[in-house]
Each structure stands twice: as C-alpha cells, then as structure tokens.
Amino acid sequence: MPGDELRSSLELLYNVSRELASALDLHTVLQRVLFQSLKYVGGERGSIVVLDDNGKPVEAAIVYGKRILDHTTQQLRETVEHGLAGWVLRQRQAVLVPDTSQDKRWLRRPDDAAERSGAKSAICVPLMARERPVGVLTLVHPTPGAYNDEHFSLMQAIADQAGIAVLNARLYTESQRQARVMTSLATSAATINLTLRLDEVLHRILTEIIKALQVETVAIALIEPDGALVFKAANGKQAESVIGKRIPAGQGILGWVASEGQGVIVPDVSAENRFLPGVDQFPGMEVKALSAAPIYAQGRVIGVLEAINPVSGTFDPDALLVLTGISSLAGSNIQHAQLFERLGAAHQRYRELFEDSIDPILITNWEGKILEANHQAVNISGYAAQQLHEMSIGDLHLLDQTEKGADCESLKAGKTCDYESVLKSKAGQEIPIQVYVRKVVFEDRELLQWILRDITERKHLDNLRDDLTAMIYHDLRSPLANIISSLDVLATVLPPEDSEMAQSVLTIARRSTARIQRLISSLLDVNRLESGQPVGERQSIAFSVIVEEAFDAVRPITDNRHQSLFNGLVARLPPVFVDTDMIRRVLINLLENASKYTPQGGTIETGAKPDGDWVQAWIQDNGPGIPIADQERIFDKFTRLKGKDSPSGLGVGLAFCRLAVQGHGGRIWVESTSG
Known part of the structure; x- marks a missing residue:
C-alpha cells in the first residue's frame, strides 16, 4: 500500500475512533457512525439497526443527506427480517451490491421504482463485537456501480471500529434505562406511601410512570361496581380530556386488560383489532401506541394503568415490566387510600349524625370520663361542652350497675344495655331518661356511647294511663259489684216456671259481668305486677281443677261458635303452687283468645305435662297462626295484631298473661306458623 493511502487509512480510522469514543449516548453514537460513513465512503443515505442480545432490533437511525429521520426502528425491522440487512446478519458477511435492481436480497420499496429514484448501489456490513453481531450498517448511493472495492474496504474498517462502540453505547443506554427504572420503582415505593389521600396517591403514581417510561400521557382508570372503567386521574398532554371518561366492561384494549388481568404493549394501535377508536381514543389526542397493565389488590383487578405515546416513538423492551411493577406497588396503596377515604366519609357521617341527633349523646372512656358530647347533650344538661369534658357520666345520671355490670363485662362483650334513670341538669332539673349504652370504635379507640333519651312525655302518658286504669277500676268496681249482687238476687226470686228466654238473658248478663270483672282484675294486676x-x-x-273451671267459663263462647274444647292433660299431673284466681284468668284469657281466632267448627286443645319442678301447659288451636315478627310483641300491653278480619279488643289480655306467668317465675311464648 502506498504511503499516502496508508496515511489516509490511518487518519480515517483515527477520526472515526475519536468521534465514536467521545460519546456514550446510543442515539449520538448511531448518528456519528452514519455521518462518518457517508463522509468517507459517500452516498445519499445511510441506515443502522442495533440488535439486542437475542438478535431483535431495539434501536435504529436513518440519515438522508444531512437530515436525521426519527421513529425508524419499526420500519427497519422488516429490512432486518426480509431484506439485505437480514441476509448480512444471518451470514455475518459484508456485501457490496452494484445494482439493487438486479439483487433479490434488496427489499424493494415504492421509492425504488424506475420512474422515481430507480436502481441504486449499496454496501451493507455487519457490526460485530465479541464475535457476535450487534447491528448492521447500510449505505446507499443513487447511482448503480458507484461503490467499488475501496469503498467496500473503508466500510468494513468503519464497521470494525463501530461495532464495539455501538455495543458499549447500547449497554450504557440500557444501564441508564434500568437505573432510571429502578430509581422510579424505588421512588414510587417511597412517594406513594407518603400519603393516604386518594387524589395524591394517583398523582404520585402517574408522575413516576411518566419519568420511568418517557411517554406523553399516563392515566389511571378504576373499576366501578358495575364493572365499567372510569378514569380518575391523568398526567401529561391533554390530561384533562381523559379524566371522567367511562369505558364499559370488557370493551377496548383497557377493558380486555381489566377482564383478562394481563398487561399489553400495542406499538401501533392502527394494526390492533382490540383497539376501538370510540372507546380507546380521547378528545384532542391521537393515540398511536399504548401500554396498559392491570392494578391488583388482594388478588383481584381494581383498575388499569395506561401509558400513551412514547416520546421516542417506541416503547422500551422492559416498558411493560416497569408498568406492571409500578401497578403492583400502586394496587394496595390505592385500595388503602380508598378505604381511608371511605373511613373518613363514614366518620364524617357519624359526626353529622352525632351532632344532629335529637337525643343527647356522650362518648366516654371505660372509666366513665366524658370525652365527647353533642349539641343536644349540651342543651339539655345545661353544661357547656368544656364543663362536660371535665365530668363523669355518673355526674349526670344514676348508673344502673346491674345492667352495665360492675366491670362493664356485658358491654365489653358487645351487648347494648338499656335502663331508665334521671338526668340531673345544671339547673337542678330532674329529667326522666331511657339510657342506651354500648361499645363503639371512636377515633380508633374502643369507647362507650351513651344515648340519654328524654322520656318525659312517655312518663306523662304512662301516668295518664295509670290514672285512667285506676279510675276505671275504682269507678267500675262498685257499680259492677252492685250489678252482680242484683243478678244473684234476681236469680233467686225468678220463678223456675218463667220463660226460658228470661233465664237465658239472665245467664248472658251474669256471664258478661264476670268477663268485665275479670278484665278489671286483670288491669289491676297489670299495674301491680309492672310496679314490681x-x-x-x-x-x-x-x-286439672283450674283447667276445668276455665273450660266452664269459656264453654258458652265456644259452644256458640260450634268449637270443640279438648282436655289433653296427662294423668298424675303434680299439683301447682299458684295464685289460683290469677292463673285461672290466664287460662281463660288464652282460651278466649284462641276462640276468637279459631274458625267456627274448629278445635281448641289444652294440654299439660310435668317438666322437672314445673308444669308445662299449652293451648293449641287451628287458627290462622301468628307471623314470626309478631310473636314477641303480642305480649306487649295495648298491642293487637292488625288485620281485615281481626276481632276487636283492648290488647291487655296477653300482656296480663305474661306478667302473671313471669310473676310466678315461669315463662310464656308462642310457637306458630302463619297461614
């Protein structure tokens, strides 16, 4: 080789090596390789494709004259798979093509047509490093035969210098990207946990995704109860057009991600069948490429993260891995923020109910110290809120230790205790109250809630009712006694030969007065037993004696309704130790009640059997039955079941029966099915 040519070659290699060694950024290195190649070898354009360790194209650049064309990786992948560059990589052999129109390896494009740019000449060389291809470099000249062996040797020399530089730049770029990703994941884990406010959590997640993936727009959609996705937050270009958009369940790419629970990268939405423009597009934004990952919390999908339009034109190979990693971090935090938001709303509702209640409500610790008091507690007690906070609940009313328990055992077990007491106001007024106390969780502490319901009106009504009952009893008792005495006298003086009708009328009158007498006695017993x-x-x-006497009293009623009375008492029933008149009236009340609700021609049976030291008795009929919801309250005073065909009455009989049975230490209940 002559001295000038050697000197030129060494100068070329030196300049190329210096240019490539002065940069580590992959894009910069690729552009310098192309510019140096075009400078020393010549041509109208050049392209370079970089491969990853698996031989897949990951980066590319095209220079046309002095212009750098962006977003070319996807375009050059076809060349690597099917064109001349692909053949060079597979054979690991450089090639000089004098006329592209005559070489089948050349991937023809519309621009190669004869009426346009026509045939060309090309040189394509592999970029090798560590005996492995890391890329392919191609130069194109518009004139067939423009390149010769000298140009071919220069290209190989440049390729030898460029191979290791491209590899180092690719590894450097990957390490930078991985560092950025790791930093973003670490930062995401740290920043996302700094708050429990849902809007702040979503904003921090989106900020970290934009940093990590270098995309134009990111958004978060959460699943609604009906399965639809609703975008709750967005960041980047046209973010305001995203928030609030609703995607029906299972529709579009995001609907698929949510339903299948799998992430996806779509490098070109126009070629994706799952992409629905009416669903996946946003107003004022052109979605070209997107990546989406499901957000999991406790094993179920609660939303989707979406990254739209990478700034570089294509997503990095690990973009989905990054998005999935951040979504994994985000899932539990989003759910915690949602729970925290709901808890805050629940606390706010409780606070509003607490303050707006018409009853005084106080919150105390287990020792009884008042911690909170609502407006009504302040109004009724007469104490200022600060004064109440310095008092004990026992300063306001007399505690019922029997209900509450000496050490609040029943309350700690979750029971609600209630009792009557008197509220002592600051002005010295004594207000009758019904106290309800139970355990509550208030501001993350187990405390006691006291509802002090003013029952002044109820007490007043009870007094009026008691006065009315007493008046009825005392005002009716004497006239009724006179009527009974008169009927007894009439029965003795009425000649036996008088008409049967007169005897029947007398019998009816005596039976009716006996019923009135039992009712008055029952009213009196109710008052006595309720007072303890x-x-x-x-x-x-x-x-059996009491049963027969009760049968005698109700038989005229059952005979009139053609009902059968059946005595089903077992033999050798032990005697009972009772107030005979009271228990007789209990049986009469129960039998009369059974007769009222049993259809004509029905059967009423009374039975009894020993039950340890007690006797269990029952009255059974074939009436319509009592609904389960009413089986307890029918024993309440002045309570009657309402129905179109229900017989009239005061609602005192069954209340008397329960008080009388309980007064003897027993219990009374109903077993029935409606219908």
Whole structure:
C-alpha cells in the first residue's frame, strides 16, 4: 500500500475512533457512525439497526443527506427480517451490491421504482463485537456501480471500529434505562406511601410512570361496581380530556386488560383489532401506541394503568415490566387510600349524625370520663361542652350497675344495655331518661356511647294511663259489684216456671259481668305486677281443677261458635303452687283468645305435662297462626295484631298473661306458623 493511502487509512480510522469514543449516548453514537460513513465512503443515505442480545432490533437511525429521520426502528425491522440487512446478519458477511435492481436480497420499496429514484448501489456490513453481531450498517448511493472495492474496504474498517462502540453505547443506554427504572420503582415505593389521600396517591403514581417510561400521557382508570372503567386521574398532554371518561366492561384494549388481568404493549394501535377508536381514543389526542397493565389488590383487578405515546416513538423492551411493577406497588396503596377515604366519609357521617341527633349523646372512656358530647347533650344538661369534658357520666345520671355490670363485662362483650334513670341538669332539673349504652370504635379507640333519651312525655302518658286504669277500676268496681249482687238476687226470686228466654238473658248478663270483672282484675294486676309487687296468696291445687273451671267459663263462647274444647292433660299431673284466681284468668284469657281466632267448627286443645319442678301447659288451636315478627310483641300491653278480619279488643289480655306467668317465675311464648 502506498504511503499516502496508508496515511489516509490511518487518519480515517483515527477520526472515526475519536468521534465514536467521545460519546456514550446510543442515539449520538448511531448518528456519528452514519455521518462518518457517508463522509468517507459517500452516498445519499445511510441506515443502522442495533440488535439486542437475542438478535431483535431495539434501536435504529436513518440519515438522508444531512437530515436525521426519527421513529425508524419499526420500519427497519422488516429490512432486518426480509431484506439485505437480514441476509448480512444471518451470514455475518459484508456485501457490496452494484445494482439493487438486479439483487433479490434488496427489499424493494415504492421509492425504488424506475420512474422515481430507480436502481441504486449499496454496501451493507455487519457490526460485530465479541464475535457476535450487534447491528448492521447500510449505505446507499443513487447511482448503480458507484461503490467499488475501496469503498467496500473503508466500510468494513468503519464497521470494525463501530461495532464495539455501538455495543458499549447500547449497554450504557440500557444501564441508564434500568437505573432510571429502578430509581422510579424505588421512588414510587417511597412517594406513594407518603400519603393516604386518594387524589395524591394517583398523582404520585402517574408522575413516576411518566419519568420511568418517557411517554406523553399516563392515566389511571378504576373499576366501578358495575364493572365499567372510569378514569380518575391523568398526567401529561391533554390530561384533562381523559379524566371522567367511562369505558364499559370488557370493551377496548383497557377493558380486555381489566377482564383478562394481563398487561399489553400495542406499538401501533392502527394494526390492533382490540383497539376501538370510540372507546380507546380521547378528545384532542391521537393515540398511536399504548401500554396498559392491570392494578391488583388482594388478588383481584381494581383498575388499569395506561401509558400513551412514547416520546421516542417506541416503547422500551422492559416498558411493560416497569408498568406492571409500578401497578403492583400502586394496587394496595390505592385500595388503602380508598378505604381511608371511605373511613373518613363514614366518620364524617357519624359526626353529622352525632351532632344532629335529637337525643343527647356522650362518648366516654371505660372509666366513665366524658370525652365527647353533642349539641343536644349540651342543651339539655345545661353544661357547656368544656364543663362536660371535665365530668363523669355518673355526674349526670344514676348508673344502673346491674345492667352495665360492675366491670362493664356485658358491654365489653358487645351487648347494648338499656335502663331508665334521671338526668340531673345544671339547673337542678330532674329529667326522666331511657339510657342506651354500648361499645363503639371512636377515633380508633374502643369507647362507650351513651344515648340519654328524654322520656318525659312517655312518663306523662304512662301516668295518664295509670290514672285512667285506676279510675276505671275504682269507678267500675262498685257499680259492677252492685250489678252482680242484683243478678244473684234476681236469680233467686225468678220463678223456675218463667220463660226460658228470661233465664237465658239472665245467664248472658251474669256471664258478661264476670268477663268485665275479670278484665278489671286483670288491669289491676297489670299495674301491680309492672310496679314490681308480688303475686297474691298462693295455694297448692290440682292443675286439672283450674283447667276445668276455665273450660266452664269459656264453654258458652265456644259452644256458640260450634268449637270443640279438648282436655289433653296427662294423668298424675303434680299439683301447682299458684295464685289460683290469677292463673285461672290466664287460662281463660288464652282460651278466649284462641276462640276468637279459631274458625267456627274448629278445635281448641289444652294440654299439660310435668317438666322437672314445673308444669308445662299449652293451648293449641287451628287458627290462622301468628307471623314470626309478631310473636314477641303480642305480649306487649295495648298491642293487637292488625288485620281485615281481626276481632276487636283492648290488647291487655296477653300482656296480663305474661306478667302473671313471669310473676310466678315461669315463662310464656308462642310457637306458630302463619297461614
């Protein structure tokens, strides 16, 4: 080789090596390789494709004259797979093509037509490093035969210098990207956990995704109860057009991601069948490429993260991995933020209910110290809120230790205790109250909630009712006694030969006055038993005797309705120790009640059997039955079941029966099915 040519070659290699060694950024290195090649070898354009360790194109550049064309990786992949560059990589052999129109390896494009740019000449060389191809470099001249062996040797020399430079730049870029990703993941984990406010959590997640993936727009859609996705937050270009958009369940790419629970990268949405423009596009934004990943929380998908339009034109190979990693971090934080938001809303609702309640409500610790008091507690007690906070609940009313328990055992077990007491106001007024106390969780502490319901009006009504009952009893008792005495006298003086009708009328009158007398006695017993007085004088008597007396009293009623009375008492029933008159009235009340609701021609049966130290008795009929919801309240005073065909009454009989049975230490209940 002559000295000038050697000197030129060394100068070329030196200049190329210096240019490539002065940069580590992959894009810069690729552009310098192309410019140096075109400078020393010549041509109208050049292209370079970079491969990853698996031989897949990951980066590319095209220079046309002095212009650098962007977004070319996807375009050059076809050349690598099917064109001349692909053949060079597979054979690991450089090639000089004098006339592209005569070489089948050349991938023809519309621009190669004869009426346009026509045939060309080309040189394509592999970029090798560590005995492996890391890329392919191609130069094109518009004139066939423009390149010769000297140009071919220069290209190979440049390729030898460029191979290791491209590899180093690619590794450097990958390491930078991985560092950025790791930093973003670490930063995401740290920043996302800094708050529990949902809007702040979503904003931090989106900020980290934009940093990590270098995309134009990112958005988060959460799944609604009906399965639809609703965008709750967005960041980047046209973010305001994204927020609030609703995607029906299973529709579009995001609907597929949510339903399948799998992430996806779509490098070109126009070639994707799942992409629905009416669903996946946003107003004022052209979606060209996107990546989406499901957001999981406790094993189920709660939303989708979407990254739109990478700035570089294509997503990095690990873009989906990054998006999935951030979504994994985000899932539990989003759910925690949602729970925190709901908890805050629940606390706010409780606070509003607490303050707006018409009843005084106080919150105390387990020792009874008042911690919170609503407006009504302040109004009724007369104490200022600060004064109440310095008091104990026992300063306001007399505690019922029997209901509450000495150490609040029943309250700690979750029971609600209620009792009557008197509220002592600051002005010295005594207000009757019904106290309801139970355990609540208030501001993350287990405390006691006290509702002090003013029952002044109820007490007033109870007093009026008691006065009315007493008046009825005392005002009716004497006239009724006179009527009974008169009927007894009439029965003795009425000649037996008088008409049967007169005897029947007398019988009806005596039976009716007996019923009125039992009703008055029952009203009196209800008042006595409710006030805590014991039952009257007890005696030992055969239960069958009481039953027969009750049968005698109600038989005229059942005969009139053609109903059958059946005595099903077992033999050798032990005697009972009871107030005979009271228990007789209990049985009469129950039998009369059964007769009222049993259809004509029906059967009413009374039975009894020993039950340990007790006797269990029952009255059974074939009436319409009692709904389960009413089986407890029918024993309440002045309570009657409402129905179109329900017989009239005061609603006192069954209340008397329960009080009388409980006064004897027993219990009474209903077993029935409606219908």
